[in-house]
Amino acid sequence: MVKDNKPRKIRLSANPTAEALADLRIGDIVYLDGTVYTAREGVYKRVLEDGIAMPMDLPADSAANFHCSPAATQHDDGSFDLGAVTATASFRFSKWIGPWLAASGAKLIIGKGGMSSKDYREHFVPHGAIYLTTVGYGTGALLGRGVKQVSNLHWKKELGLAQAMWVLDVENFGPFIVESDLDGNSLFERENARISASLDKVYEGTRPAVLKRFGETDDRSDEMI
Amino acid sequence: MINIELIQKTAESLMAKAAIEIPDDYLTGLQKAANDEDGDLSSFVLEAMLENYVAAKEDRRAMCGDTGCPRWYVKMGNEAQIDGGPIALEAALRRATANATKSVPLRPNRVHPLWRTDHDNNVGIGAPEIEYGFEPDGNWIDLVTVHKGGLFGTDYRMLFPSDGIEGIKRFYLDSLVAFGKRGLACQPAIIGIGLGGSKDSCMVLGKRAACLRMVGDRNPDPKIAALEDEFKELGNNIGMGAMGFVGKSMVIDCNIEVGYCHTGGMQMSVHAFCLSSRRAVARIYDDGRVEFRTDPAWFTDYQRRETVEW
Ligand code: SF4
Numbered sequence A: 001m002v003k004d005n006k007p008r009k010i011r012l013s014a015n016p017t018a019e020a021l022a023d024l025r026i027g028d029i030v031y032l033d034g035t036v037y038t039a040r041e042g043v044y045k046r047v048l049e050d051g052i053a054m055p056m057d058l059p060a061d062s063a064a065n066f067h068c069s070p071a072a073t074q075h076d077d078g079s080f081d082l083g084a085v086t087a088t089a090s091f092r093f094s095k096w097i098g099p100w101l102a103a104s105g106a107k108l109i110i111g112k113g114g115m116s117s118k119d120y121r122e123h124f125v126p127h128g129a130i131y132l133t134t135v136g137y138g139t140g141a142l143l144g145r146g147v148k149q150v151s152n153l154h155w156k157k158e159l160g161l162a163q164a165m166w167v168l169d170v171e172n173f174g175p176f177i178v179e180s181d182l183d184g185n186s187l188f189e190r191e192n193a194r195i196s197a198s199l200d201k202v203y204e205g206t207r208p209a210v211l212k213r214f215g216e217t218d219d220r221s222d223e224m225i
Numbered sequence B: 001m002i003n004i005e006l007i008q009k010t011a012e013s014l015m016a017k018a019a020i021e022i023p024d025d026y027l028t029g030l031q032k033a034a035n036d037e038d039g040d041l042s043s044f045v046l047e048a049m050l051e052n053y054v055a056a057k058e059d060r061r062a063m064c065g066d067t068g069c070p071r072w073y074v075k076m077g078n079e080a081q082i083d084g085g086p087i088a089l090e091a092a093l094r095r096a097t098a099n100a101t102k103s104v105p106l107r108p109n110r111v112h113p114l115w116r117t118d119h120d121n122n123v124g125i126g127a128p129e130i131e132y133g134f135e136p137d138g139n140w141i142d143l144v145t146v147h148k149g150g151l152f153g154t155d156y157r158m159l160f161p162s163d164g165i166e167g168i169k170r171f172y173l174d175s176l177v178a179f180g181k182r183g184l185a186c187q188p189a190i191i192g193i194g195l196g197g198s199k200d201s202c203m204v205l206g207k208r209a210a211c212l213r214m215v216g217d218r219n220p221d222p223k224i225a226a227l228e229d230e231f232k233e234l235g236n237n238i239g240m241g242a243m244g245f246v247g248k249s250m251v252i253d254c255n256i257e258v259g260y261c262h263t264g265g266m267q268m269s270v271h272a273f274c275l276s277s278r279r280a281v282a283r284i285y286d287d288g289r290v291e292f293r294t295d296p297a298w299f300t301d302y303q304r305r306e307t308v309e310w
Helices: A018-022 A041-049 A090-104 A117-127 A140-145 A156-163 A187-196 B004-020 B024-036 B040-059 B085-103 B161-183 B199-211 B222-236
Strands: A009-013 A029-038 A064-066 A072-074 A080-082 A108-111 A130-134 A147-154 A165-178 B069-077 B130-135 B140-148 B155-159 B189-196 B251-259 B266-273 B278-285 B290-293
Touching: A029 A108, A041 A090, A041 A156, A072 A156, A080 A147, A090 A108, A090 A117, A117 A130, A140 A147, A140 A165, A140 B040, A165 B040, A187 B161, B004 B069, B004 B085, B004 B140, B004 B278, B004 B290, B024 B040, B024 B251, B069 B085, B140 B199, B155 B161, B155 B199, B161 B189, B161 B222, B161 B266, B189 B199, B189 B222, B199 B251, B199 B266, B222 B251
Parallel strands: A009 A029, A029 A064, A064 A108, A108 A130, B069 B130, B189 B251
Antiparallel strands: A029 A165, A072 A080, A130 A165, A147 A165, B069 B140, B140 B278, B155 B266, B189 B266, B278 B290
8 A cells, every 4th residue: 555645753851942733733643751740630630629739840851741641660769660651631621721722831732632622722822732643553662762851740649640740761762643732723623524425324224222312312302202 | 281471561552553554444444534525624623633643653652641440351362371360460451550550651631520629541440441352262362452532422221122123223323413413423433333232231232343343354143244334324314424524434344243132122322443443362372472463353152152051
C-alpha cells in the first residue's frame, strides 16, 4: 500500500514561543524537549477549588501540562523507577480547563482524545494554547523512553501516586499529534466529519432496538417501546 | 500437591510478561492491519504502536502506562491440589499483584469507588478479580492474567428475539462507532461479543470472548464462526481506524460466545480488548513443572458445557 502524505515531524520546546505554536498544523507529529508536569482532577481541585498555592513556578518551570499518571514507583530512599507513561482522557477536565490555563499559563495541554472545539475556542485560543494528543493510545513505552528523569514529585501524600504532580525532564518525548491549533480547529472533529459522511451506508441492513433507552430520547415522559 | 510459593512466583512473572510482551497472535493481527491501512494518520499510529511493543521488550518496561485492571482466571484440573487450598491461592495471587505493581512497575489504578482510597498496589476490595474454571482430569493449575484496559468500549443491552441479526448488528456498530471516535476504545481491538445467558453471564461471556480467545480462532458452531468473520469485516468497513482517524483498522478479530438465555430475551454485550491486549498464561504441575504460554485455551468443550450430561 502506498503511504503518501506522511505527516510532518517537529521538535518543540515544552516552553514554546508563540511563533513555534503558530507554525503548527493539526495532524503534525510533535516531540517535546524540556520539562513537563502532570496535573489532572486532583491537582485542579486543590488549586482551583481549595485555593492551595501551586508547588511550582508556572509557566516559568514548564508550560506543558500532561494529563497523565505514570506507571512509576518511588523507592524508600526517594529515588524513582519510572516505566511506561500513558495519558488519561482529557474531556473529563473540561470544567477546570479555562481557569487552569489562566492560573498556570500552560501553552501545551497533552492528553488522550482531545477536548471539544468549543473548549478550544473559549479557553485555549484566548490563552494562546494548543492541545497535543498522545498516540495509540498505548505508546507508553516510547513515552517512557523520552523521560530523562523525574525531577520532582509534589503532593504525593495529599493526592496519591496517580493524582500527584510528577515533574518530568524530557528529551525527544513523543510522539504526539497536534489536535488543536491556535485558531481552535480540532483534528478529531475534522476526521469525525469525514467518517460520518459515509456512516449511513455502513448502517444499511441494521435496525434500531425494539426497546429504546433514555439517551435515545431525551423526553422522560416518552414510552420506551 | 502444587507448591504455593511456586504459584506466587509464577504469578509475579506472569504479571510482568503480560505488561511487557504483546502476545504474538495480537501482534501478527496488528502487523497485518498496519500493512492494509492506507489512512495516513491511522498508519502513523499503527507504526508507532509496533515500535512501542519493541521498545517495551527492549527496555523491559510496561507497553502502556495505564495498567488497566489486572485480573486472574484460574483453571484447575480435577485432580489438582493446592498447598494451603483455595484460600492460600487467593492470597498468593493478591500478593503477586501487589508485588508486581511495585517491581515492574505498573500503574496503581485500583481505588475505592467512593472514597478513592488507593493502596498504590492494584489490590483492594474485590480487586483483583479472581475467576475460576475446572477441567476434567489433570493435576495442574492454569494461571491466566489479563490486564484489561478501557473505561470505554464496553456496553450491554437487552435485545429481544424480534431484534434479530439486524438489531445485533446495530448494537455492534453503535458500540464501535461511539467508542471508536477519538480512539477512546484504543482500537484496533479484539472485540468480544456475549450473546444470551443472563445480564451478568452475558457480560462475563463477552469479556472472556475478548480476553481469553486467540486472534484467528473461531467458535466451534460454524454459523457463529461465519458471523465472527462477517462482524470483523463489518467493523473494518466503518471507515474509521486507529484513534478515530479516517482508516480501516477497527477490529483485529471478533469473537462471539453464547449462552442459553430466557426464551423472551437476547442479551448482548460488546467488549474491546485494546491496543495493549495483555494476557499471559502459565500451567503449573504438581511435580513443579511450569509452562508459560499466551493462549489461555479457556473455551474448551467442557467450559461451554458441550460435553456435560444432564
Ligand atoms: S485502553 Fe489499553 S492501550 Fe488504551 S490506555 Fe488503556 S490500557 Fe492503554
